[in-house]
Amino acid sequence: xxxxxxxxxxxxxxxxxxxxxxxxxxxxxxxxxxxxxxxxxxxxxxxxxxxxxxxxxxxxxxxxxxxxxxxxxxxxxxxxxxxxxxxxxxxxxxxxxxxxxxxxxxxxxxxxxxxxxxxxxxxxxxxxxxxxxxxxxxxxxxxxxxxxxxxxxxxxxxxxxxxxxxxxxxxxxxxxxxxxxxxxxxxxxxxxxxxxxxxxxxxxxxxxxxxxxxxxxxxxxxxxxxxxxxxxxxxxxxxxxxxxxxxxxxxxxxxxxxxxxxxxxxxxxxxxxxxxxxxxxxxxxxxxxxxxxxxxxxxxxxxxxxxxxxxxxxxxxxxxxxxxxxxxxxxxxxxx
Amino acid sequence: xxxxxxxxxxxxxxxxxxxxxxxxxxxxxxxxxxxxxxxxxxxxxxxxxxxxxxxxxxxxxxxxxxxxxxxxxxxxxxxxxxxxxxxxxxxxxxxxxxxxxxxxxxxxxxxxxxxxxxxxxxxxxxxxxxxxxxxxxxxxxxxxxxxxxxxxxxxxxxxxxxxxxxxxxxxxxxxxxxxxxxxxxxxxxxxxxxxxxxxxxxxxxxxxxxxxxxxxxxxxxxxxxxxxxxxxxxxxxxxxxxxxxxxxxxxxxxxxxxxxxxxxxxxxxxxxxxxxxxxxxxxxxxxxxxxxxxxxxxxxxxxxxxxxxxxxxxxxxxxxxxxxxxxxxxxxxxxx
Numbered sequence: 001x002x003x004x005x006x007x008x009x010x011x012x013x014x015x016x017x018x019x020x021x022x023x024x025x026x027x028x029x030x031x032x033x034x035x036x037x038x039x040x041x042x043x044x045x046x047x048x049x050x051x052x053x054x055x056x057x058x059x060x061x062x063x064x065x066x067x068x069x070x071x072x073x074x075x076x077x078x079x080x081x082x083x084x085x086x087x088x089x090x091x092x093x094x095x096x097x098x099x100x101x102x103x104x105x106x107x108x109x110x111x112x113x114x115x116x117x118x119x120x121x122x123x124x125x126x127x128x129x130x131x132x133x134x135x136x137x138x139x140x141x142x143x144x145x146x147x148x149x150x151x152x153x154x155x156x157x158x159x160x161x162x163x164x165x166x167x168x169x170x171x172x173x174x175x176x177x178x179x180x181x182x183x184x185x186x187x188x189x190x191x192x193x194x195x196x197x198x199x200x201x202x203x204x205x206x207x208x209x210x211x212x213x214x215x216x217x218x219x220x221x222x223x224x225x226x227x228x229x230x231x232x233x234x235x236x237x238x239x240x241x242x243x244x245x246x247x248x249x250x251x252x253x254x255x256x257x258x259x260x261x262x263x264x265x266x267x268x269x270x271x272x273x274x275x276x277x278x279x280x281x282x283x284x285x286x287x288x289x290x291x292x293x294x295x296x297x298x299x300x301x302x303x304x305x306x307x308x309x310x311x312x313x314x315x316x317x318x319x320x321x322x323x324x325x326x327x328x329x330x331x332x333x334x335x336x
Numbered sequence: 337x338x339x340x341x342x343x344x345x346x347x348x349x350x351x352x353x354x355x356x357x358x359x360x361x362x363x364x365x366x367x368x369x370x371x372x373x374x375x376x377x378x379x380x381x382x383x384x385x386x387x388x389x390x391x392x393x394x395x396x397x398x399x400x401x402x403x404x405x406x407x408x409x410x411x412x413x414x415x416x417x418x419x420x421x422x423x424x425x426x427x428x429x430x431x432x433x434x435x436x437x438x439x440x441x442x443x444x445x446x447x448x449x450x451x452x453x454x455x456x457x458x459x460x461x462x463x464x465x466x467x468x469x470x471x472x473x474x475x476x477x478x479x480x481x482x483x484x485x486x487x488x489x490x491x492x493x494x495x496x497x498x499x500x501x502x503x504x505x506x507x508x509x510x511x512x513x514x515x516x517x518x519x520x521x522x523x524x525x526x527x528x529x530x531x532x533x534x535x536x537x538x539x540x541x542x543x544x545x546x547x548x549x550x551x552x553x554x555x556x557x558x559x560x561x562x563x564x565x566x567x568x569x570x571x572x573x574x575x576x577x578x579x580x581x582x583x584x585x586x587x588x589x590x591x592x593x594x595x596x597x598x599x600x601x602x603x604x605x606x607x608x609x610x611x612x613x614x615x616x617x618x619x620x621x622x623x624x625x626x627x628x629x630x631x632x633x634x635x636x637x638x639x640x641x642x643x644x645x646x647x648x649x650x651x652x653x654x655x656x657x658x659x660x661x662x663x664x665x666x667x668x669x670x671x672x
Contacts, residue, residue, distance in 0.1 A: 144549075144568055144569045145540065145549060145566070145569055147564060147571070147573065153580075153581050200538065202536065202553040202555075202560060202562075204481065204559060204560050213480075213481060213560075214560075215551065215553050215560065215562045217538040217551050219538075223540060224538060224540050224549075224550075224551065226538075226551045226562075226564065228483060228562065230481070230578075232480055233480045233481055233578035233580075233581075233583075234578070234581055234582075234583055234598070235483070235576055235578070235583065236576065236583060236585060236598065237483065237573055237576065240571055240572065240573065242566075242569035242570070242571070244489075244569075245489050245569075245570055246570075247569075247570055247571065247572060249572060262570070262572065
């Protein structure tokens, strides 16, 4: 049984909790929020797992073996480090950490706690839709390029325009469009094609120092991948992978949607239908499988691959930020 | 009457000739090709204008007052310079010249021949579809960004893959995807938003030193415009201009297609239907109007605007090439 304690009571924690409730071999074992009231309000009427407002007490609970972290981005590192030190598996919402320095420190901690498993909650690469894309890419022949897009006007931007400073638009909380939506697209590229040789980012910056939107280019040996990212405009673009005259077409790079192959002659074949149901259920299934059989070779192999991808995504996001001069307070190190 | 002599007998010259045939106030007055046979073959059975294989004789023909140039890109400059020196108006296929140095020399020649009119044949900015886009942009409020795409697999790329070296994929003839298709998108941006503050280009280079495809970013004061360009892949992407939650959507940045406004609530309104008929007829109409009333203030004003846009497009393409390290022999100067 994977016994999940959840940090944070926002909508994404609720969605993750729902996926845990539905997953055989997993259950909710605790909830942590800044107030006990909010923590208690997270539970359903029939649920009795403990509600905490103190992270030390939460992590001392021996009934919890896996911690899900969906706090503001800049807080992931400190909370994950504490959870790993307490011997808990951790599932961290993407983007897992603010920079490769944080990631390296987490990997050091993981070496000291070899039984602990660390997962970045990149839900989309665990879906059937993503698997169908990956299978198709393998069969398409030489790839000529790709464009992945995720451009969605955020209601948080209305708040920003009204003079508020939502976390997601601040450097202090390691926010911005690249971190929030671009991370999906960088994952798409790395899970399909491996780490890029180099990466650039052209952001449109807000006065807060973070990016409202931007265009990224990931360079591979024989092709480039272009990323279109925005939290301040809507788009009807989906994503496309090119091989000769063929196009593998799908929706935005986070939700994927219907996957279609457009043949050279223009005929379209649907490879995978639009997903339905809880979009986090597939990652929760995968994390449960690994934590319940951590020493099984097949599970170890998947785990190692996800860890490598997570590290490469972190390094690529960092490279892109460096090319664009986007700095986070978290980059200066130190605990927060 | 605008009396048009045509240089080159390719499909684009045929399309331009058709537009001239249909245009009131314009007529075909001569054809130049490398062989007299090819020149004669260009004429329709009922046509009697002279066919030349020598540019000096062609330019000495007093019946011709306007020359259309659709030779390989690197030859535009030399031919245009000769035509202007001979006192002819010139219509040069896009991209007009290889670099700003050539453009500046042409502008010097134009000062010496004040009656001569020079046009870059950027057909799409003369269309009703483009005018409807420009009108809509003016009414949309603050622009948040734009993505213009033109990605089309070229049969010339099959020839290239088979070991041939089509002009359009050579630096020698000032070719490549940016020059050939990107020029449409740079025109879209400059005709709608003015010259960008700066511009970058990330090309995928062929062994010939030119680009097969690439991603461009044009920086404006308050937004960026991203360009997706390819001659080696197909795409289903069109183009989008963003303003708040609204999207102005159209087809590829060269053909424009149907123009639609997507409102904040997702409702779609068609602003302009897909164009039909000869796509060059509108530019031929405009060039005829200007050459037939060159001193009329309204025509002078349009002419000045097009000349400025043509210069800015040339400068922007150059900036993009510089950022990408794409060099043409034409950049070394000298006659070819």
